[in-house]
Each structure stands twice: as structure tokens, then as C-alpha cells.
Amino acid sequence: DAGITQSPRHKVTETGTPVTLRCHQTENHRYMYWYRQDPGHGLRLIHYSYGVKDTDKGEVSDGYSVSRSKTEDFLLTLESATSSQTSVYFCAIRDRTYNEQFFGPGTRLTVL
Amino acid sequence: GIQVEQSPPDLILQEGANSTLRCNFSDSVNNLQWFHQNPWGQLINLFYIPSGTKQNGRLSATTVATERYSLLYISSSQTTDSGVYFCAVNTGNQFYFGTGTSLTVIP
Numbered sequence: 001d002a003g004i005t006q007s008p009r010h011k012v013t014e015t016g017t018p019v020t021l022r023c024h025q026t027e028n029h030r031y032m033y034w035y036r037q038d039p040g041h042g043l044r045l046i047h048y049s050y051g052v053k054d055t056d057k058g059e060v061s062d063g064y065s066v067s068r069s070k071t072e073d074f075l076l077t078l079e080s081a082t083s084s085q086t087s088v089y090f091c092a093i094r095d096r097t098y099n100e101q102f103f104g105p106g107t108r109l110t111v112l
Numbered sequence: 113g114i115q116v117e118q119s120p121p122d123l124i125l126q127e128g129a130n131s132t133l134r135c136n137f138s139d140s141v142n143n144l145q146w147f148h149q150n151p152w153g154q155l156i157n158l159f160y161i162p163s164g165t166k167q168n169g170r171l172s173a174t175t176v177a178t179e180r181y182s183l184l185y186i187s188s189s190q191t192t193d194s195g196v197y198f199c200a201v202n203t204g205n206q207f208y209f210g211t212g213t214s215l216t217v218i219p
Contacts, residue, residue, distance in 0.1 A: 031205070042116075042198060042209040050205060058206065059113060088153065092207075099143045101200065101207060103155040 003027045004104035006091050012110045019078040021107050023091030031094035032074040033101070034058075034066065036087040043090060049074055081111045114139045114201055118210035125189050125217050133184040133213045135199035143202035144175050146184050149212070150195045158184070158197075189217045 003026035013019050023032060031050055035043040035058075045058030047066040055066050063085060065077045078085055091104040115138040125131055135144070146158040159166050159173040161182065166173055170189075175182040186193055196212040 033207070035209075040211060042211040043200075044209070045206055048205060056205070090155065098160060099202060100145060100157065100160045101202075102157060103147075106153055106155075 004091060004093055004102065006089075006104040006107050008107060009105065010108045012112065013081055014112050015082060016080050019081050019109065019111075021076045021089055021091075021109070023074045023076070023104060025072055025074075025093050027093070028071055029093040030071075030096060032068065033092040033094070034064075034074065034076045035090045035092065036060065036085075037090060037106075038087050046076065046089075081109075083111050085109065086111045113206065114141065114203060114208045116199060116201055116208050116210040118197075118199060118213050120213060121211070122214045123216070125215065127189060127191060127217055127219050129189050130185070130187045131189060131215070133186070133197055133215075135182040135184070135210055137180050137182075137199075137201045137208075139180070139203065141177070141201040141203050144177075144182050145200045145202075145207075146173055146182070147198045147200065148193075148195050149198065155198075186215075189215075191217045191219055193217050 005024045007022045033048040034046040044060045049055045049068040067075045089107045092101045117136045148156045161173045161175045163177045170187045172185045198212045200209045
């Protein structure tokens with residue numbers, strides 16, 4: 001258990017509304033990641049962070065923004081949710097010592 | 113980015129059978145991991161294996177980095193092995209996932 005929690009775990013929202021997902025870790029890891037998982041695509045990287053206020057884009061970053069004001073929290077924001085953003089969202093940390101990723105429990109988001 | 117291909121995409125086994133899952137990747141990598149996603153959606157770390165061979169109980173993995181592939185062996189399969197198996201490779205700060213092998217073990 002890498003001490004990663006995600007909130008909320010489930011959310012249903014309507015097209016056009018803003019949504020923020022939270023990832024919280026308790027072990028002071030520098031690197032944090034947001035992925036989305038869709039059938040037939042595996043997990044795809046949205047954004048990642050390599051420190052407080054240091055973030056970068058992944059392969060599917062359009063329509064998403066992130067923020068990291070504290071080491072323990074990494075927020076993913078959908079400014080105006082669309083139905084194509086219906087997905088399961090996973091947060092992960094990277095253990096710097098072993099270069100190994102560990103995942104949170106996921107958030108299932110449905111955009112109607 | 114790096115392309116990661118997994119095979120087979122689907123696999124159905126009788127309980128007690130053995131299987132081999134394959135992961136091919138298109139470029140040199142720093143790290144390779146195998147994950148099991150259980151039917152409840154949880155991603156469980158199986159192996160961190162950038163090269164060589166590791167074993168953990170009925171599971172073992174081998175990565176041949178120079179030939180850009182990794183194999184996951186499951187022996188004496190059990191119904192609890194069902195789920196999706198992913199490999200992921202790392203270069204720089206990013207990780208790239210394959211699309212997974214969906215395994216169903218029938219009692």
C-alpha cells in the first residue's frame with residue numbers, strides 16, 4: 001500500500017460543468033501521475049508532476065489541467081466536462097528509489 | 113512515445129493450466145512493470161523487472177531488454193488470477209502501457 005487515496009471515487013456530472021478530482025499521498029513522493037483508462041486503450045497519461053508547481057503534459061492532455069500546490073496533493077480539473085471524458089481516472093506515484101509506479105483505487109467519472 | 117504491444121489480447125484457461133503472456137516494446141526503456149487489474153478495478157503491482165528473471169510464487173517474469181520484450185508466466189492458474197494483465201515501460205519521466213491481456217480462468 002503506497003498510501004494513495006483518490007476522491008471522489010464515483011461522480012456523475014453533466015456536460016459543460018467543471019469537475020475536480022483529487023489525489024492524495026502520504027509518503028512524500030516527488031512524482032505523481034494522472035491516467036485515464038478506456039476500453040481498448042489501456043492506461044493513457046494525462047499529466048504528471050515532478051514537484052510542487054512542476055507539471056507537464058502527457059499524451060492525452062487536451063481538456064484537462066492540473067495543479068500541485070503541496071507535495072501530497074495532485075488535482076486534475078476538467079474545466080468544462082464532455083461526454084468523451086467519461087472514463088476511469090487513476091492517480092499514481094513513482095517511487096524514486098526503485099523507479100516503480102503504484103496506483104490509487106481510481107475514480108469512475110460519468111459525464112451525461 | 114514508445115509503442116507497447118501485448119499478446120494475446122484475450123485468454124481463457126481451465127483452472128490448473130499454465131500460460132505465457134508477452135509484452136513487446138519499440139525502444140530502449142529504463143524500467144518495465146507488470147500489473148494485474150482485478151475484477152474490482154484495482155491495479156496490483158506484480159513485478160518490477162527492467163531485465164532478467166524474477167519469481168513470486170506461481171508467477172514469474174523475464175525481460176530481455178536487448179530484444180525489447182518481456183514474458184509473464186502463470187503456472188497452475190487459479191480463478192483468482194482472472195483479470196487484465198498490463199505491462200508498462202518507462203523512459204524519462206513518462207510511462208507507457210500496453211492494452212493488456214484479459215485472462216479468464218474457468219473452474
